[in-house]
Amino acid sequence: MSTTPPLPDGAPGEHVPPPAGTGTDAVTTTKEQPEPRSSSVLREILSSGWLVTVLAVVLALVLSGVLIAAADEEVQKAAGYFFSKPTDTLTAAWDAVSSAYVALFHGAVYDPSKDTFAASIKPLTETMTTSVPLILAGLGLGIGFRAGLFNIGAQGQIILGAVGAGWVAFHLDLPPVLHLLVAMLAAAVAGGLWAGIAGFLKARTGAHEVITTIMLNNIAVYLVAYLLTTSVLKNPGSTNPISPPVPESAQYPALLGGQFRLHWGFVVAVLAAVFVWWLMSRSTIGFKFRAVGSNLHAARTAGISVNASFVWVMVVAGALAGLGGSAQVLGTDKVLTADVAASFGFDAITVALLGRSKPLGTFFAGLLFGALRAGGFAMQARTGTPIDVVLVVQSLVVLFIAAPPLVRAVFHLPTPGTRRERAPRPTTKEVAA
Amino acid sequence: MSAPTTDRPTPAGAGPAQTKPLPPISYKAPIGYGVVGVLSLVLFGLLPEGGLESTFTVSTSKDFVTIDPVTVPSKLTAIVLSLVALALAAYSYRAASRRRKVGVWLPVLFGVAVILAFLTWADAGKASPMPLTGLLQGSLFLAIPLVFGALAGTLCERSGIVNVAIEGQLLAGAFLAAVVASITQSAYAGLVAAPIAGALVGALLVLFSIRYVVNQIIVGVVLNVLVVGVTSYLFSTVLKNDAATFNSPPKLQTIDIPLLSQIPVVGPVLFRQTALVYIMYVVVALLQIFLFRSRWGLRLRSVGEHPKAADTVGIKVNRTRMRATLLGGAVAGLGGAFFTVAAGLAFGKEMTGGKGFIALAAMILGRWNPVGALAAALLFGFSDNLQVVLGIIGTPIPSQIMLMTPYVVTIFAVAGLVGRVRPPAAEGIPYAK
Numbered sequence: 081m082s083t084t085p086p087l088p089d090g091a092p093g094e095h096v097p098p099p100a101g102t103g104t105d106a107v108t109t110t111k112e113q114p115e116p117r118s119s120s121v122l123r124e125i126l127s128s129g130w131l132v133t134v135l136a137v138v139l140a141l142v143l144s145g146v147l148i149a150a151a152d153e154e155v156q157k158a159a160g161y162f163f164s165k166p167t168d169t170l171t172a173a174w175d176a177v178s179s180a181y182v183a184l185f186h187g188a189v190y191d192p193s194k195d196t197f198a199a200s201i202k203p204l205t206e207t208m209t210t211s212v213p214l215i216l217a218g219l220g221l222g223i224g225f226r227a228g229l230f231n232i233g234a235q236g237q238i239i240l241g242a243v244g245a246g247w248v249a250f251h252l253d254l255p256p257v258l259h260l261l262v263a264m265l266a267a268a269v270a271g272g273l274w275a276g277i278a279g280f281l282k283a284r285t286g287a288h289e290v291i292t293t294i295m296l297n298n299i300a301v302y303l304v305a306y307l308l309t310t311s312v313l314k315n316p317g318s319t320n321p322i323s324p325p326v327p328e329s330a331q332y333p334a335l336l337g338g339q340f341r342l343h344w345g346f347v348v349a350v351l352a353a354v355f356v357w358w359l360m361s362r363s364t365i366g367f368k369f370r371a372v373g374s375n376l377h378a379a380r381t382a383g384i385s386v387n388a389s390f391v392w393v394m395v396v397a398g399a400l401a402g403l404g405g406s407a408q409v410l411g412t413d414k415v416l417t418a419d420v421a422a423s424f425g426f427d428a429i430t431v432a433l434l435g436r437s438k439p440l441g442t443f444f445a446g447l448l449f450g451a452l453r454a455g456g457f458a459m460q461a462r463t464g465t466p467i468d469v470v471l472v473v474q475s476l477v478v479l480f481i482a483a484p485p486l487v488r489a490v491f492h493l494p495t496p497g498t499r500r501e502r503a504p505r506p507t508t509k510e511v512a513a
Numbered sequence: 514m515s516a517p518t519t520d521r522p523t524p525a526g527a528g529p530a531q532t533k534p535l536p537p538i539s540y541k542a543p544i545g546y547g548v549v550g551v552l553s554l555v556l557f558g559l560l561p562e563g564g565l566e567s568t569f570t571v572s573t574s575k576d577f578v579t580i581d582p583v584t585v586p587s588k589l590t591a592i593v594l595s596l597v598a599l600a601l602a603a604y605s606y607r608a609a610s611r612r613r614k615v616g617v618w619l620p621v622l623f624g625v626a627v628i629l630a631f632l633t634w635a636d637a638g639k640a641s642p643m644p645l646t647g648l649l650q651g652s653l654f655l656a657i658p659l660v661f662g663a664l665a666g667t668l669c670e671r672s673g674i675v676n677v678a679i680e681g682q683l684l685a686g687a688f689l690a691a692v693v694a695s696i697t698q699s700a701y702a703g704l705v706a707a708p709i710a711g712a713l714v715g716a717l718l719v720l721f722s723i724r725y726v727v728n729q730i731i732v733g734v735v736l737n738v739l740v741v742g743v744t745s746y747l748f749s750t751v752l753k754n755d756a757a758t759f760n761s762p763p764k765l766q767t768i769d770i771p772l773l774s775q776i777p778v779v780g781p782v783l784f785r786q787t788a789l790v791y792i793m794y795v796v797v798a799l800l801q802i803f804l805f806r807s808r809w810g811l812r813l814r815s816v817g818e819h820p821k822a823a824d825t826v827g828i829k830v831n832r833t834r835m836r837a838t839l840l841g842g843a844v845a846g847l848g849g850a851f852f853t854v855a856a857g858l859a860f861g862k863e864m865t866g867g868k869g870f871i872a873l874a875a876m877i878l879g880r881w882n883p884v885g886a887l888a889a890a891l892l893f894g895f896s897d898n899l900q901v902v903l904g905i906i907g908t909p910i911p912s913q914i915m916l917m918t919p920y921v922v923t924i925f926a927v928a929g930l931v932g933r934v935r936p937p938a939a940e941g942i943p944y945a946k
Contacts, residue, residue, distance in 0.1 A: 147746060151750035151751055230730050281928045284928075290677070291877060291923070291924075294874075295874065295920040296920075298870070299921060299924075302913040302914070302917040303913070303917065305913045306911055306914060309911065426734075429734055430738065433731060466746050468743075469742065469746050470742070471738055471741055471745070472739060472743055479721060479727075479735050479736075479739070482727040482732070483721055483725035486725055
């Protein structure tokens with residue numbers, strides 16, 4: 081950002097407007113309900129080119145690199161005599177940033193320092209494991225975004241899904257496969273119902289889903305904390321708020337053998353992505369969802385029940401997030417604690433935004449953020465760079481992707497015409513440069 | 514419920530303008546009061562065993578006159594208070610059936626009655642008295658960030674910008690306040706620095722939501738993540754390395770206002786506080802006056818309600834919004850100073866703990882009105898502090914359930930139980946000519 085002069089080509093100021101004429105369109109229709117704006121701006125995110133996505137990631141990594149370099153002690157030392165020998169500072173900065181990102185890569189994808197191939201590839205399986213709840217919850221949020229609903233509540237829905245799955249796992253005694261399936265169903269139902277509350281309230285009273293889902297998140301946090309102190313979830317043998325271990329019959333089986341944590345939850349995530357693709361692109365229900373998201377009033381005029389759509393969008397989203405919760409309890413952790421959802425629910429928002437709310441995009445965005453997360457721990461352990469920098473990368477990526485004009489300005493890309501399909505070809509060279 | 518007639522499409526306040534028949538009478542509020550009143554009567558009055566006593570301490574040692582602790586029979590008092598609440602519910606029913614509006618006093622009195630009934634029940638038979646003054650004092654203290662946050666939200670949303678980044682602004686304010694106060698060893702320098710940090714986050718919100726027309730809720734959510742990432746990163750690197758220099762902020766001294774601070778109950782609660790609280794009084798008063806009684810406020814609100822009309826008469830819509838958002842950011846940042854310099858704590862990762870979102874809820878409960886925001890924030894502060902006090906006295910209610918209450922209350926409030934809340938009409942819609 082700071083490296084280039086501001087306002088290069090065509091000053092994308094007031095009239096950058098998104099293809100579908102966000103501003104005026106929304107202004108004229110808002111008198112009654114505030115929904116359309118979210119969907120039309122989201123549409124802009126959905127339609128921005130792949131190149132911008134790549135450049136946004138690059139830009140985010142560069143800016144975070146600045147942060148890494150600035151906090152590095154060697155760099156600070158060298159910066160003390162910057163004017164007499166500036167190369168020292170730059171070298172130190174390069175060392176700090178590259179070693180951090182290399183450690184990140186080794187921790188997320190492939191670690192060449194290990195002896196066996198299995199050990200080397202283990203980071204990649206960890207990335208896949210971490211990405212399961214992100215993908216599942218992100219898919220759900222994506223459906224909401226495309227239907228014009230800002231569901232911030234994946235966190236709560238993951239927690240409730242974990243509670244549902246955990247309850248079935250601990251309290252029912254069923255044969256192996258059936259036990260897992262029932263637990264998954266319970267997770268989906270619990271997550272779906274929890275999200276359904278927000279959908280119902282929106283349909284029935286017009287309560288804004290952003291507020292209700294945020295509140296439901298907080299309630300879920302305390303609810304699981306409370307349940308972990310009662311016999312519903314607490315391990316009777318422990319004084320800590322922790323559940324008994326998940327019995328083997330309810331666990332997701334390991335996908336690649338016992339030496340990796342990767343479990344069948346990943347397959348569930350892939351299947352869910354296919355399902356969401358079918359739902360949104362091939363089914364009547366998905367068509368209704370999208371119609372409501374594109375233009376509420378037109379959808380209503382066409383005879384689509386907008387209120388029913390609100391409820392069902394939330395229920396489906398919650399069910400997917402709930403499945404994500406089940407993956408944590410029944411697959412990754414194999415035990416339920418108050419921290420079961422970590423920050424997956426909030427990260428999933430950025431995953432869905434990065435994936436432009438499409439199933440395939442969400443899948444890869446989930447993998448990317450899973451990699452950042454898994455690699456972040458390795459980076460922290462090896463180079464001492466705190467994992468928090470991953471949050472910076474994530475948020476910057478999403479910010480830049482949401483504002484293509486900014487990325488174009490930074491990289492001197494031409495502004496596309498009235499409608500943008502794909503970024504112009506010749507500019508791809510700049511990525512390499 | 515609001516009579517599901519043929520057309521539901523216009524549930525929001527902005528109904529059809531011409532020739533509208535009288536809307537059906539809404540009995541939501543009286544029903545809500547009634548249910549709570551009956552619950553209070555049964556749970557706190559009728560069910561508990563009789564013969565116990567509750568004690569309230571009222572005065573502190575520095576007061577003009579000392580009032581002895583008040584001891585009352587628990588059961589009888591709770592029953593009487595609940596009956597008062599039910600009488601208020603009946604009055605509200607009568608008012609509703611005659612289409613008369615009731616003032617703010619009714620919910621306030623109702624709340625006081627129910628809360629007192631609850632406190633009487635909670636302290637029944639306990640050895641330690643219920644410290645009424647301390648309870649209120651602590652409530653006001655805990656409400657500080659919520660008040661500032663809600664004021665910030667009010668300012669931004671009245672101008673049409675949704676500010677979900679309050680959480681990030683509080684956190685940024687807390688961070689910079691701690692760092693500056695530590696370096697200068699002056700708590701007041703921290704108070705000056707905090708709003709700057711908040712305004713910076715506000716500036717990012719302006720950049721992305723006004724200039725690049727990114728959806729404001731997305732920007733807000735992502736900015737929160739960004740601020741968490743940056744502050745946590747700097748905390749783990751710079752602040753941890755040299756906590757003595759960068760992270761040992763001095764505590765803001767409490768200032769007793771002469772005479773006023775010695776009035777029983779009121780004095781210690783309102784006038785034995787830190788400078789931040791006195792600033793808060795001033796900010797609430799100024800905003801209330803200026804928003805609704807000045808040209809500046811009229812313009813700001815017009816931009817949030819009908820930007821096109823405002824533009825037509827020559828008000829610069831986006832410039833007005835920009836200023837409001839920056840000012841709002843500064844106000845929220847100032848509130849962030851609470852966590853470090855006012856509380857006398859060193860900065861910690863994510864130390865705002867979701868207060869920004871509760872502030873958002875307080876803003877809505879307070880109906881986008883500074884005084885209302887103050888009242889709602891005090892309510893949340895009260896429930897926060899009640900939980901602490903009850904933890905000391907010992908209570909039959911699990912702390913998690915107590916912590917959950919404000920969020921449940923907010924959902925009910927947003928869903929319209931307390932009364933229909935109407936956001937500024939153009940909230941969240943980017944304006945382009």
